[in-house]
Amino acid sequence: MVEILYFAWLRDRLGRSRETLVLPDDGVPSVRDIMDGLRRRGAAYEEVFAAGGGPIRCAINQEFAALDSPVHAGDELAFFPPMTGG
Amino acid sequence: MVEILYFAWLRDRLGRSRETLVLPDDGVPSVRDIMDGLRRRGAAYEEVFAAGGGPIRCAINQEFAALDSPVHAGDELAFFPPMTGG
Amino acid sequence: MLVDIRVQEEGFSLDAELARLAGVGLDVGGIGLFMGLVRGDGGLAALVLEHYPGMTESMIARIVAQAGTRFGLLACTVIHRVGRLPVGAPIVLVLCAAAHRGAALEATEFVIDWLKTQAPFWKREEFPDGQGRWVAARESDEAAAARWGMDGPTES
């Protein structure tokens, strides 16, 4: 299982701040694989994770990750827009 | 007459913070002329205004001035070391 | 290096933050400080700041550690506020203490530049009519961070 967190406008559009995803038994998915899977969950997901939905950053276990980074069971995966703090 | 002010180590060595100088009737002296005149006033002046006495800056009427700047009656002439504020 | 990193809703006092540095010792010759405030652009009423608890603190700690090494800091304090902040309110404080002024001021700029692009905070603008809008990241912030000539404190 992977815990997925959403921040800022991603959370607003998806209507949730976190959810749990069960990983497939075979192989180690990449962040991109997981995004592809999420996109099939409905219009809001399609909008958020489609190209043109806005630039998205992700982190695995609170470290920035790339689209092809592997995701393992027990990981905390977060999706969010580019940061605007400071 | 010219009012001369001394600051920092110049004042310490000369034992005074200000003095009044009567200008010659003929011509307009430069700062250098006035320094040459002061140097003849004794050992302390010789030491302060001689080459090797340390770098000296001057101001006329509270504006930085050069050695060849003219000095007029009524001017306030100040001698001091390079600044070390801040 | 004395490090103090806080993410909080409350405001802060600069005098109180300076007083905390008393224990650093007598080698501090210069303190650089930056404070960011909510600017009243285009009729804005407030900013609402959100963050990623845990990751925020660890990213800021990494930026501060890099600044400490690079600029020889004696102390560094970063306070970032979250929640609803009305126009005029302080958002962020970066304070860097060093032996000399150049290091203190450069480190301050380094920390705020990286914090803008690497620390997971997001701002939402609130207008008097109740409308809201997430602030888009600015390319100039990426450029400001990039000029320090690294891929970022996240790479270390």
Place this chain on the structure above:
Amino acid sequence: MLVDIRVQEEGFSLDAELARLAGVGLDVGGIGLFMGLVRGDGGLAALVLEHYPGMTESMIARIVAQAGTRFGLLACTVIHRVGRLPVGAPIVLVLCAAAHRGAALEATEFVIDWLKTQAPFWKREEFPDGQGRWVAARESDEAAAARWGMDGPTES
């Protein structure tokens, strides 16, 4: 631009100085600040700061005016202390408020760099044994000021 320049024996409060900026309006997005302190180098006990009253204020005013134009400042405060200041005491405060952080921080550096070389202050070191020594000007201060690419605010 709101300008406040003071040469004084007393200390100062950063919070009080910030509070003075309240009247500047809601365009302030960033405040840069530098504070110089008496560093305890080589067993120093205190610095005694002397200045040229009148010229000091006018030179600082000129530096601040140039910074205001160059960086689009909304407010600038400079406080420089004189008299006997023990190790650890604040000597100087430079505070620059602007719409954006880059301008605020650069202006802060600009003002302190020029102040070091153009404002008529002199420091005397005092040691615990009663010995005293005038501080020599540092070439690095001249270099720091020169990098701003002008002959100095005095030339305008």
